[in-house]
Amino acid sequence: xxxxxxxxxxxxxxxxxxxxxxxxxxxxxxxxxxxxxxxxxxxxxxxxxxxxxxxxxxxxxxxxxxxxxxxxxxxxxxxxxxxxxxxxxxxxxxxxxxxxxxxxxxxxxxxxxxxxxxxxxxxxxxxxxxxxxxxxxxxxxxxxxxxxxxxxxxxxxxxxxxxxxxxxxxxxxxxxxxxxxxxxxxxxxxxxxxxxxxxxxxxxxxxxxxxxxxxxxxxxxxxxxxxxxxxxxxxxxxxxxxxxxxxxxxxxxxxxxxxxxxxxxxxxxxxxxxxxxxxxxxxxxxxxxxxxxxxxxxxxxxxxxxxxxxxxxxxxxxxxxxxxxxxxxxxxxxxxxxxxxxxxxxx
Amino acid sequence: xxxxxxxxxxxxxxxxxxxxxxxxxxxxxxxxxxxxxxxxxxxxxxxxxxxxxxxxxxxxxxxxxxxxxxxxxxxxxxxxxxxxxxxxxxxxxxxxxxxxxxxxxxxxxxxxxxxxxxxxxxxxxxxxxxxxxxxxxxxxxxxxxxxxxxxxxxxxxxxxxxxxxxxxxxxxxxxxxxxxxxxxxxxxxxxxxxxxxxxxxxxxxxxxxxxxxxxxxxxxxxxxxxxxxxxxxxxxxxxxxxxxxxxxxxxxxxxxxxxxxxxxxxxxxxxxxxxxxxxxxxxxxxxxxxxxxxxxxxxxxxxxxxxxxxxxxxxxxxxxxxxxxxxxxxxxxxxxxxxxxxxxxxx
DNA sequence: CTGAAAGCGCTTACAG
DNA sequence: CTGAAAGCGCTTACAG
Numbered sequence: 001x002x003x004x005x006x007x008x009x010x011x012x013x014x015x016x017x018x019x020x021x022x023x024x025x026x027x028x029x030x031x032x033x034x035x036x037x038x039x040x041x042x043x044x045x046x047x048x049x050x051x052x053x054x055x056x057x058x059x060x061x062x063x064x065x066x067x068x069x070x071x072x073x074x075x076x077x078x079x080x081x082x083x084x085x086x087x088x089x090x091x092x093x094x095x096x097x098x099x100x101x102x103x104x105x106x107x108x109x110x111x112x113x114x115x116x117x118x119x120x121x122x123x124x125x126x127x128x129x130x131x132x133x134x135x136x137x138x139x140x141x142x143x144x145x146x147x148x149x150x151x152x153x154x155x156x157x158x159x160x161x162x163x164x165x166x167x168x169x170x171x172x173x174x175x176x177x178x179x180x181x182x183x184x185x186x187x188x189x190x191x192x193x194x195x196x197x198x199x200x201x202x203x204x205x206x207x208x209x210x211x212x213x214x215x216x217x218x219x220x221x222x223x224x225x226x227x228x229x230x231x232x233x234x235x236x237x238x239x240x241x242x243x244x245x246x247x248x249x250x251x252x253x254x255x256x257x258x259x260x261x262x263x264x265x266x267x268x269x270x271x272x273x274x275x276x277x278x279x280x281x282x283x284x285x286x287x288x289x290x291x292x293x294x295x296x297x298x299x300x301x302x303x304x305x306x307x308x309x310x311x312x313x314x315x316x317x318x319x320x321x322x323x324x325x326x327x328x329x330x331x332x333x334x335x336x337x338x339x340x341x342x343x344x345x346x347x
Numbered sequence: 348x349x350x351x352x353x354x355x356x357x358x359x360x361x362x363x364x365x366x367x368x369x370x371x372x373x374x375x376x377x378x379x380x381x382x383x384x385x386x387x388x389x390x391x392x393x394x395x396x397x398x399x400x401x402x403x404x405x406x407x408x409x410x411x412x413x414x415x416x417x418x419x420x421x422x423x424x425x426x427x428x429x430x431x432x433x434x435x436x437x438x439x440x441x442x443x444x445x446x447x448x449x450x451x452x453x454x455x456x457x458x459x460x461x462x463x464x465x466x467x468x469x470x471x472x473x474x475x476x477x478x479x480x481x482x483x484x485x486x487x488x489x490x491x492x493x494x495x496x497x498x499x500x501x502x503x504x505x506x507x508x509x510x511x512x513x514x515x516x517x518x519x520x521x522x523x524x525x526x527x528x529x530x531x532x533x534x535x536x537x538x539x540x541x542x543x544x545x546x547x548x549x550x551x552x553x554x555x556x557x558x559x560x561x562x563x564x565x566x567x568x569x570x571x572x573x574x575x576x577x578x579x580x581x582x583x584x585x586x587x588x589x590x591x592x593x594x595x596x597x598x599x600x601x602x603x604x605x606x607x608x609x610x611x612x613x614x615x616x617x618x619x620x621x622x623x624x625x626x627x628x629x630x631x632x633x634x635x636x637x638x639x640x641x642x643x644x645x646x647x648x649x650x651x652x653x654x655x656x657x658x659x660x661x662x663x664x665x666x667x668x669x670x671x672x673x674x675x676x677x678x679x680x681x682x683x684x685x686x687x688x689x690x691x692x693x694x
Numbered sequence: 695c696t697g698a699a700a701g702c703g704c705t706t707a708c709a710g
Numbered sequence: 711c712t713g714a715a716a717g718c719g720c721t722t723a724c725a726g
Contacts, residue, residue, distance in 0.1 A: 016420065017478070017500040019703055030713045035705055045711055060498065065476040066413040066422065067703035070718040073363070075413065077477065086639075087434025094459060107473040109456035112441060126454040129412040130424065131364070151407065153364040236643040262639070269616075292433075292609070296583040366719055377697045382721055390695055414719035417702040 018059035027055035038063070069131060076105045078319065079127035082138040083115040088290070089308060090138040093159050096312025097136060101320070106133070108316075115140060128153060134319040136312075137161075142172060142205040155322035159315040160308075162331050169322065170331045171315045173306040175205050178336040179212025181304060182257045182285050183220070185338050189346050191255035191283050193225050197242045197267060199259035201231035206259050209287060213257055225253045234259070239266020247274060254282055255344075261286035261293045264301055268343065272298065283344040299342035310334045365406035374402035385410070416478060423452045425666065426474035429485040430462040431507075435637070436655060437485040440506050443659025444483060448667070453480070455663075462487060475500060481666040483659075484508075489519060489552040502669035506662040507655075509678050516669065517678045518662045520653040522552050525683040526559025528651060529604045529632050530567070532685050536693050538602035538630050540572050544589045544614060546606035548578035553606050556634060560604055572600045581606070586613020594621060601629055602691075608633035608640045608650055615644055615690065630691040646689035657681050 023038075024031045029048060037044045037052035038061075044052075055061075069075040080097065082090035090110065098108050111127065113120035127135065134154050139145050139161020147165035148156055155169070162170030186194050196213050199206040210229040217224050226246050232238035243256060243266070256271075258264035264286030268278055276282050278299060286294060289305035311334050318328055370385075371378045376395060384391045384399035385408075391399075402408075416422040427444065429437035437457065445455050458474065460467035474482065481501050486492050486508020494512035495503055502516070509517030533541050543560050546553035557576040564571050573593050579585035590603060590613070603618075605611035611633030615625060623629050625646060633641060636652035658681050665675055 017475075020705095021703080031703090032705080032713055032715095033711085036712090039705085041705095043711055048711080060500075062472070062476045062500075064417075064478060064703050065473075066416055066478055067718085068705075069413055070411075070417070070703080070720090071705050073718080075477075085438065087438045091432065091434045091459065095461070098459075107458070107470070107477070109458065111454070111456065112438065112445075114442070123454070125409070126412075128364075129409045130422075130454070131411055131413055153407075153409075262643070266643075296609070296613075367721095368719080378719090379697055379699095379721080380695085383696090386721085388721095392695055395695080411719050414702085415721075417704090417719080418721050420702080 017064075018056075018061045019064070020061075022059055023052065023055045023061050026059060027052045074133055075131050076107060077130070077132045078106055078108050078134050078136065078316075079123075079132040080108050080110045080136045080138060081113055081120065081123055081127065082110060082140070083113045083120070084138060084140040085112070085114060088288075089140065089160050092308035093136070093138050093312035093315065096309035096314075097316040097319075098312075099309070100313040100316035106320075108136075124148065133323050136315050136319060137163075141203055142175060142208070143203060155319055155327060157315045157319045157322070159311050166331075167329050169318045169327060169329055171311050171318065172331055172333055173308070173311060174333045174335050175208035176212035176215070177333075178287060178304045178306070179209040179214070179257075180216040181212075181336060181338045182209075182287070183213050183216035183222075185302070185340065185344060186255045186257065186283060186285070187220055187222070189255075189279075189283060189344050192222055193250070193253045194222060194255040194257060195225040195246055195250065195253050196229045197239060197246070197256060197258050197263055198229050198231045199234040199238075199263060203234075206231060206234075209259050225250045232263075234262055236262050236266035236269070239263035239268075240270040241266075243267040243270045244274065247271075247276070255284070256282060257285045259287055261288045261290045261297075261301060261303055264303070264343075265293055265297055268297055268299075268301070279343055279345045285344055289339055294339075294341065297343065299345075302341045302344040303339050305337045305339055307334055307337050364411075365403075365408045366411070367408075369406055370399065370402045370408050373406060374399045421480055422478045423454060424477070424479045425453055425455050425481045425483065425663075426470075426479040427455050427457045427483045427485060428460055428467065428470055428474065429457060429487070430460045430467070431485060431487040432459070432461060435635075436487065436507050439655035440483070440485050440659035440662065443656035443661075444663040444666075445659075446656070447660040447663035453667075455483075471495065480670050483662050483666060484510075488550055489522060489555070490550060502666055502674060504662045504666045504669070506658050513678075514676050516665045516674060516676055518658050518665065519678055519680055520655070520658060521680045521682050522555035523559035523562070524680075525634060525651045525653070526556040526561070526604075527563040528559075528683060528685045529556075529634070530560050530563035530569075532649070532687065532691060533602045533604065533630060533632070534567055534569070536602075536626075536630060536691050539569055540597070540600045541569060541602040541604060542572040542593055542597065542600050543576045544586060544593070544603060544605050544610055545576050545578045546581040546585075546610060550581075553578060553581075556606050572597045579610075581609055583609050583613035583616070586610035586615075587617040588613075590614040590617045591621065594618075594623070602631070603629060604632045606634055608635045608637045608644075608648060611648055611650070611690075612640055612644055615646075615648070619645065626690055626692045632691055636686055641686075641688065644690065646692075649688045649691040650686050652684045652686055654681055654684055 084090040111123040158170040286303035294301040431437040458470040505517040633650035641648040
């Protein structure tokens with residue numbers, strides 16, 4: 001690595017970052033004084049403080065957080081380990097966590113395990129050996145997952161997918177409540193002949209959302225049209241084929257609740273093509289508030305937002321409390337939020 | 348923080364992680380010997396090595412990479428700073444970078460600046476003070492962006508959105524080439540009356556892709572149907588409205604190339620609703636290979652994959668070389684890859 | 695083959 | 711108000 005006269009390496013970046021010692025030398029004081037001056041400790045003459053600050057500025061000094069961490073035992077870093085390849089769930093969770101930690105001291109770093117156990121172990125290892133203060137594990141489905149165990153050197157919060165071990169802390173989206181919200185909204189919009197098209201039955205999220213809807217229908221004394229929840233896949237094509245079967249069987253439905261926005265998009269398309277108008281004849285709801293899909297639907301799709309930022313926020317709060325020594329084990333559930341767009345406007 | 352007899356803190360996680368000293372004490376040797384034994388250095392008796400390894404295992408010892416970094420000046424960490432809220436571009440880039448660095452030594456940590464300059468500075472600061480060995484900056488559009496400057500203490504690679512400063516290293520997707528690929532594919536599939544529906548003209552990506560297509564049409568001696576590139580928005584609704592205008596004006600088109608998969612979805616829908624069959628009468632192409640949209644389209648959408656993993660790979664390689672002292676400034680372009688699905692099958 | 699010592703960049707009592 | 715010294719967890723010459 002050729003070093004030029006002014007200390008710039010051939011890569012175009014400046015050589016070794018300045019240290020406290022460099023600042024001390026330039027300011028003509030001791031390292032200890034620089035540390036105190038820069039950290040706002042008392043017992044430093046105002047004049048000295050200014051001199052030090054100027055020197056630090058001039059050298060572009062950034063304290064080495066790693067060295068600080070060696071002393072304090074904290075690194076101000078939290079690892080977010082995800083398996084969510086498209087980032088649809090983990091990025092909002094990460095944002096919420098960042099917000100909760102505040103722009104201040106704690107940074108959240110994301111690693112992607114791509115749903116691969118080996119990779120998860122590798123990232124876990126990398127994160128722990130970099131001494132993160134805590135971990136947030138974000139699943140790619142809401143299915144409960146294996147615990148990482150109780151013997152990690154830092155606290156762990158599971159988000160979106162809860163841990164199977166109830167001694168762990170988990171934060172999940174309230175899918176049952178979401179199903180209930182959807183039905184309540186349909187009823188408020190004057191619907192009473194409601195069907196439910198769910199996603200893949202293998203997914204707890206699919207079953208929970210449907211279950212909430214069925215519960216609410218029951219409370220309202222309303223029938224579930226088609227007699228049962230229709231389970232299939234999280235795809236538009238499942239939405240299309242299932243709703244065609246549905247209107248064959250029950251031509252008089254006036255509302256369809258879907259397990260996801262993708263399914264709802266398929267439902268909307270198939271309804272339009274079979275000559276039913278939405279929302280006049282049939283109201284349709286999705287789940288996820290995947291803006292890209294929901295706002296561009298015809299008509300724009302009413303849906304349920306999982307408040308993933310709040311999931312992230314809560315995860316961060318739990319983690320922070322645990323780092324401070326107060327863990328709150330168990331599953332913490334975050335309420336969803338209904339977003340009414342045109343697809344469920346009063347008929 | 349109440350500590351129990353077995354050294355477990357009330358948070359449910361084990362107390363302070365074991366240090367080299369703990370291992371040394373347990374193994375009955377010196378700290379230096381432990382270090383050598385664990386790092387595979389020579390001059391350690393096999394017997395001693397085993398003893399040390401067992402002690403380390405027993406204590407769940409993980410070396411503190413931060414302390415190691417203090418010595419070596421390297422942390423084995425690279426920061427990936429993005430502004431891509433949905434992660435659509437940055438996650439594939441991150442995966443590519445991880446692959447290039449290898450499962451081995453270097454970890455990639457992602458931070459999201461949410462397109463906010465203040466937040467970007469904050470994350471930059473956090474990353475640098477944690478002494479990352481390098482930075483990858485991923486833009487949310489292909490529009491060139493401000494350089495972070497030449498005075499950072501570590502090398503920087505800009506990915507997806509290039510830096511405006513040619514002294515920087517940038518890796519971009521070849522959008523002009525993508526436009527050309529699309530036309531060549533259409534021609535190979537027997538089309539000759541080709542129109543182009545682009546995204547938002549404010550975006551360089553929109554203009555580049557269109558330009559490549561126009562160039563290729565010219566080379567083939569073919570006209571651009573509708574006489575000019577139709578610029579609009581990156582939405583399905585723009586796809587729908589634009590293609591309706593297009594077939595009014597030019598009823599005899601046999602192919603439409605779109606600036607994105609979203610636009611192409613709108614085009615497909617509007618064509619179907621106006622009674623044109625795809626691909627028999629009109630072929631349609633998208634751009635992005637956004638699986639969710641492309642595979643669920645009717646018919647499945649031919650599109651262009653930007654090979655973002657390769658973008659990430661290249662960025663990592665450039666960064667690695669720069670860390671070693673060999674920077675290759677300038678813009679490095681990654682070729683796209685055409686994915687033929689049914690929407691462009693030979694008519 | 696093994697260990698005492700110095701030092702990476704920083705902070706924190708403790709003297710002066 | 712200022713600075714010398716010890717120490718965080720580790721590695722690396724250098725003695726033994």
